[in-house]
Amino acid sequence: AWGSPPPPCCVPNPGAPPPVAGGGDMMDCDTTGIEPDLAAALREAVAAKQDMLFTEPTGNEDETYHISCRRLLLHGRPHELLSIRRMTRELSRQEVAVWKKLIRTLSHELNNSLAPISSLANSGRELARRGDVDALPGVFHTIGERARHLHEFIGAYSRFARLPAPRPERVEWREFLAQLRHQMEFTTVGPLPPEAGWFDRGQLEQALINLLKNAHESGSASEAVELAVVATEAQQRIEVRDRGSGMSELVLTQALLPFYSTKRRGTGLGLALAREIAEAHGGQIRIANREGGGVAVTLVLPRPKD
Structure with missing residues (x-):
């Protein structure tokens, strides 16, 4: 059945260097052998059956990956094909x-x-x-x-x-989102973390204003523009969702390019600036089409160790 757990991940192109911890290959391996953040993104892509674009810090250079998940019938049996493309050079x-x-x-x-x-x-x-x-x-x-x-x-x-280096500080989520709501309309989904966030207030506010503006301009109904915050011991995840038209595969792979825009009067700086801000904090940005239509953009920021 389609809902059954997928078999171990296989890469049909051994000539393409996959991002596996220690430099090994991914042939017939499961996600336990992959870098932790990439493994998490793979699990999300498999679970949500969606395309995803995200960056992953690797030493001196950030790597960008495009993940797509497709269903197909092979010899009368259902399969799920997971494709990972390293987009950094492109x-x-x-x-x-x-x-x-x-x-x-x-x-x-x-x-x-x-x-x-x-x-x-x-x-x-x-x-x-x-x-x-x-x-x-x-x-x-x-x-x-x-x-x-x-x-x-x-x-x-x-x-x-001229994006300056971020100056992170403790910020209460409820107060921060209340101030943000004065500038952009959105619906908060789920409970807010009880513990304070750790980020540059001005920079994250600017990033979220850009993401929320994109969500409202996507063709989504205003009430369907949502914002969710989830915190773990190591990360803070801020996700902006809409129910617009979504992104084609071509647009998704180029969405993080500075000055790239599908809008007639767009500057192409909204997502690029959000990416710069996330990476300046030591985090990453992920973009994924949503099942049922729309896009989810997630900023993943690290939390300081106590």
């Missing part, structure tokens, strides 16, 4: 292309704003020379609007590039 290649696109975008936006500002400055100078001062307020207003647009545009990118 994402690095795509990031180079993204940076090139960013340079073109910045040049385009700068030219679009500076050209009319220059033209209006010349017009204003000519109006002043002729003594036509009645038209000057309109000229100055338009220059101000273009300058404001340029400031907001560049500010979004500079905030991403």
Whole structure:
């Protein structure tokens, strides 16, 4: 039956270096031989029958993996196929292309704003020379609007590039979420941990605002945008869920790229900034499609040892 426990995990491509503790291979092994955080993600993917994208700290470089779980019939018997793709190199290649696109975008936006500002400055100078001062307020207003647009545009990118080191502190969850609710609408699911969290209040608030904003823009009903917090001895897990249209496999594998966006006016910085904040705390981010539609984004942050 589909609901029966799956057989031990097998990797049909031994040429692909899998992330196994000690550098071994995964052929015919169960998840006990895999790095603990990856094993947990594998168990979640198998249990939820969902696609998942997450990062895993490994030494000097973070590794990014895409996990997908599919059902199939083979010789008349049901099987579950678990596919693990190491996305780090592909994402690095795509990031180079993204940076090139960013340079073109910045040049385009700068030219679009500076050209009319220059033209209006010349017009204003000519109006002043002729003594036509009645038209000057309109000229100055338009220059101000273009300058404001340029400031907001560049500010979004500079905030991403200048993320300071986090300064974690003890934060009561109830107070923190009450403050967050003043800025974004969401429903809290499940009880909050009785013990205080440990994180940089400002940075986590910014990350969650971005995630909640994405959830509301996903096509989900507002009442279906949820936030859950679970704490263990070693971790704090904050999950934002929606019931929008979900992500295709292509979008899911590129969702963490800076400046990648499927929105017409999106900056592509929301998920990338959330990832930067999670990793700056020594944690990780996971993105998964939900059964029944929608996306769940989970920030996994470490808790200090007492």
